[in-house]
Amino acid sequence: MTTIVALVSQKGGVGKSTLARAIGREATRSGLEVKIADLDTQQGTATDWYRLRLNAKIDPAVPVELFRTAQQALAVAERYDLLIIDGPARTSKGTLDIARVANLVVQPTGASLDDLRPAVREFHALVQAGVPKEKLVFALNHIGTDVEANDARDYLTEAGYAILAGHLPERPGYRKAQNLGYAITETRFSGLNGKADALVQTLIDRIAHYG
Numbered sequence: 571m572t573t574i575v576a577l578v579s580q581k582g583g584v585g586k587s588t589l590a591r592a593i594g595r596e597a598t599r600s601g602l603e604v605k606i607a608d609l610d611t612q613q614g615t616a617t618d619w620y621r622l623r624l625n626a627k628i629d630p631a632v633p634v635e636l637f638r639t640a641q642q643a644l645a646v647a648e649r650y651d652l653l654i655i656d657g658p659a660r661t662s663k664g665t666l667d668i669a670r671v672a673n674l675v676v677q678p679t680g681a682s683l684d685d686l687r688p689a690v691r692e693f694h695a696l697v698q699a700g701v702p703k704e705k706l707v708f709a710l711n712h713i714g715t716d717v718e719a720n721d722a723r724d725y726l727t728e729a730g731y732a733i734l735a736g737h738l739p740e741r742p743g744y745r746k747a748q749n750l751g752y753a754i755t756e757t758r759f760s761g762l763n764g765k766a767d768a769l770v771q772t773l774i775d776r777i778a779h780y781g
């Protein structure tokens with residue numbers, strides 16, 4: 571059985587590709603056959619990172635492939651234990667197609683109301699279109715303080731959605747790691763790795779239920 575996890579958002583730059591890579595890295599390390607399906611054909615962010623990682627000879631390799639649609643990614647899904655769909659921003663129709671095929675839909679979001687409002691609207695639209703609410707979960711990213719994280723958590727809980735445990739603080743160390751082909755669980759800072767790992771592991775634990 572293949573599990574499909576999708577990273578989606580209406581807003582750009584929230585951390586879809588960042589989380590896709592980290593989930594891919596941790597799931598691979600836990601022994602799963604993983605493929606990241608990069609649906610962002612314009613930017614190919616995950617694909618670039620894969621090439622960087624291969625050239626830097628970083629283990630484990632986490633294979634990434636570009637696909638034009640969720641359906642095309644789905645066609646190869648059965649070869650893997652876990653297919654991670656890294657969605658493009660700002661494509662409502664595409665997002666619905668992705669959400670329909672995924673077992674779990676993760677939407678990273680920042681903590682400002684400007685981030686939270688459209689993020690909630692995006693999930694509401696998916697629910698309206700018939701996607702079961704149980705499939706949808708938020709991940710808090712670009713966080714400044716624990717208080718900020720808690721406030722955002724309250725807002726999203728009030729809106730009726732699940733949120734992954736933990737959050738990613740906004741840190742240059744995460745960017746630096748990815749610039750070099752590493753995942754955010756592989757930075758030079760154990761504190762940062764621990765925070766990223768805590769977030770990703772709650773997700774992988776959820777994935778284990780589908781296997």
Ligand SMILES: Nc1ncnc2c1ncn2[C@@H]1O[C@H](COP(=O)(O)OP(=O)(O)OP(=O)(O)O)[C@@H](O)[C@H]1O
Nearest residue numbers: 582583584585586587588659738739740741744745
């Ligand atoms: N917690 C963080 N701290 C610092 N930088 C971060 C953090 N999370 C993500 N970034 C950086 O923010 C930028 C956007 O992240 P990412 O590419 O993962 O977002 P995205 O949702 O995939 O964007 P897009 O919508 O363009 O596909 C990247 O440069 C990434 O390295």
Ligand SMILES: [Mg+2]
Nearest residue numbers: 586587610615
């Ligand atoms: Mg991206």
